[in-house]
Structures are given as C-alpha cells and as structure tokens.
Amino acid sequence: MSTGLTPEFVHGLMKEMPTLEKDFGGSSISETVRNYLHWKLMDAVDVIGPTTEGMKIWVFIGPTGVGKTTTLAKLAAQFRLKAQKKITLISLDTYRIGAVDQLKTYAGILKLPLEVAFRPEDLKKIIESNMHQDLLLIDTVGRSPNDSKHLEELRDFLAVHPRLENHLLLSATTKDRDLSQIVQRFSCVPIKSYIFTKLDETDEYAPLLNQLLRDRKPLSYLTNGQNVPEDIELATKVRVANLFLNTLHWN
Numbered sequence: 069m070s071t072g073l074t075p076e077f078v079h080g081l082m083k084e085m086p087t088l089e090k091d092f093g094g095s096s097i098s099e100t101v102r103n104y105l106h107w108k109l110m111d112a113v114d115v116i117g118p119t120t121e122g123m124k125i126w127v128f129i130g131p132t133g134v135g136k137t138t139t140l141a142k143l144a145a146q147f148r149l150k151a152q153k154k155i156t157l158i159s160l161d162t163y164r165i166g167a168v169d170q171l172k173t174y175a176g177i178l179k180l181p182l183e184v185a186f187r188p189e190d191l192k193k194i195i196e197s198n199m200h201q202d203l204l205l206i207d208t209v210g211r212s213p214n215d216s217k218h219l220e221e222l223r224d225f226l227a228v229h230p231r232l233e234n235h236l237l238l239s240a241t242t243k244d245r246d247l248s249q250i251v252q253r254f255s256c257v258p259i260k261s262y263i264f265t266k267l268d269e270t271d272e273y274a275p276l277l278n279q280l281l282r283d284r285k286p287l288s289y290l291t292n293g294q295n296v297p298e299d300i301e302l303a304t305k306v307r308v309a310n311l312f313l314n315t316l317h318w319n
Contacts, residue, residue, distance in 0.1 A: 076281075102313060109277070109309040116261050116286035117302060125195065125204040127226060129257070130237035131250055132210030135265040135291060137161070139237060140205050141174040143289075145297030148178050153202040157182045158194055160225055161209040171207055174296070185225070192228040206232075219256055226257045233260040235288060240266045244275035251279060261288035264303075267311070268292040277312050 126143075128136040140157070147153040157175050159168050159182065168184055175182035183198070185191035191206075198204055208222060226232055236259050238247055251259075262285055264276050280287060287308065293299030301307070 106309050106313060109312060110305040112284075113277075113280050113305055113308050114284055114286040115303045115305055115308070116288050118288070123199060123202060123204075123231070125206065125229065125232050127206040127208060127232050127234045128237060128263075129208050129222065129226075129234055129254060130210065131212060131239075134210070134237040134239045136210065136237055137170055137174075137207050138294060138296065139263060139265060139289070139291055139300065140207050141171070142291065142297040142300040144174065144180060144205055145178055146300070147203055148180065149297070154200075155180050155203045155205060156194075156198045156201050158191070158204060158206040159184050160191065161207055188225045188228050191225055195229050219253060223256050234258060235261050235263050237263045237265050238276065238279065240264055240270045240273060240276055242275065244278055247275050247279045248282065251283065259285060261286045263287075263289045263291070265291045268299075273312050277308070280308075 128140050130136055144155055144157060148155055155178075157171055157180050159171050161168065161171075168182075172182055174180075181198075183194045185194055195204065208225070209218070212218065226234060234257050236251065236254050238250065242250070262279070264287065267273070267290055287303040289300055290303050290307070290311075291300045
C-alpha cells in the first residue's frame with residue numbers, strides 16, 4: 069500500500085506496528101492498519117473553527133488561481149444569510165483584470181458594502197472606518213511564491229493593523245514540493261490557518277496532509293467546487309482523516 073505520506077510519518081507508524089493488533093484490532097490486517105491510521109491522523113491534525121466572537125478581520129492570501137475570491141464569497145454568503153453578520157468586503161486585488169468587478173458582483177447580490185484599497189494607508193483607513201462591523205473579509209491579489217517584490221507589498225499591506233487574521237489558501241492540485249515552497253514564502257506574514265481548496269479536482273490528498281504534518285498549522289475550511297455558497301465546509305479531524313483514508317487502495 070503506497071500512502072504518499074512523508075517518510076518521517078511512515079517511520080513513526082512502523083515503529084508502533086507491534087502494538088496495533090492489541091489496541092486497534094480488526095477482522096483483518098488492513099482493517100487494523102486503517103483503524104490505527106484513522107486514530108493517528110486525527111491525533112496529528114489540528115483544526116480551528118470560526119471564532120466570530122467580537123469583531124474579526126479575515127484576510128485571504130495565496131498563490132494565483134487557488135480560489136481566494138470565490139472562497140471569500142462563500143463565507144460572506146454563509147455569515148450574512150445564516151448568521152446575519154454585519155460584513156464589509158475589501159479588495160486589494162487591483163492588478164487582475166475584473167477582480168474587483170467579480171467581488172462587486174458578489175457584494176451586490178449579498179447587499180454588502182465593498183471597499184477597495186490601493187495602498188497600505190488606504191487599507192488602514194478602511195479598517196478604522198469599519199470597526200463597527202462584525203466581520204471584514206479582505207481579498208488579496210494572487211502572488212507567485214517566487215515574486216519576492218509582490219510578497220513584500222503584501223507584507224506591507226498586512227502590517228497596517230494588529231487584528232488581521234491571515235488565512236493561506238492551498239490548492240489540492242498542488243504538488244508536495246510546491247506546497248512546501250508556497251508555505252515557506254508566504255510565511256513572511258503570520259498565518260492563522262490553512263484553507264484547502266479544489267478538493268473536487270483531484271483524488272490525491274497526501275500532499276495536503278503532508279503539509280499539515282510538517283508544520284502543524286491548523287486547518288479551518290475545505291472547498292470542493294465553484295458553487296456559492298454551498299461548496300465549502302468546516303474542517304474537522306474526522307473529515308480530514310476520512311478524506312485521506314478513502315483514497316487508499318486496501319488489499
């Protein structure tokens with residue numbers, strides 16, 4: 069059985085193999101191993117739910133094409149329609165053609181105010197004038213992890229207020245090595261959680277799991293499609309463990 073997991077994690081599993089039958093006994097060896105893997109993954113993965121007590125400022129960051137704007141729209145719709153939160157949408161994405169228009173469309177449908185910040189000082193003023201809201205959702209321009217200049221610009225924007233919570237979006241279609249590089253480069257700003265996107269576009273989730281095992285950062289949401297607001301769910305330990313185990317081929 070090939071898992072795609074990091075050698076370190078697999079080595080740890082092998083060391084504990086002698087006690088598996090006693091503690092995780094099943095009707096077959098594969099069931100015993102599956103039971104153990106499920107427990108081990110749930111123990112290793114950290115998840116974080118939406119803490120909406122008090123005023124929150126969430127920033128969606130990540131490389132190009134991971135679904136930042138769509139993910140923001142899904143959460144805006146859920147918190148607006150289900151929790152009746154007072155929300156302002158903010159766009160920093162003035163580079164990509166049509167980016168602000170896309171967010172403006174969502175803002176119009178949800179009847180939410182939309183602000184655009186061209187400079188860090190603009191963002192600071194917008195935040196200060198919206199502190200009466202429950203939730204500020206900030207869309208950012210997609211940054212190549214190899215573009216140090218744009219990452220420095222992002223860091224300048226996200227240093228304007230101490231209450232910003234940065235959520236890094238990672239696509240399920242990204243290779244293991246590339247995920248590690250993306251996380252390393254975006255660590256120029258504090259990361260509150262990961263959001264895994266595009267789960268519907270692959271059936272290979274080991275790279276995502278490896279990233280969680282590497283740095284033990286919490287996971288907050290999973291997205292699995294383009295439908296707004298349906299195709300997003302809260303991450304849970306059980307869901308993450310099952311997501312990975314269901315892709316393995318058991319003999």
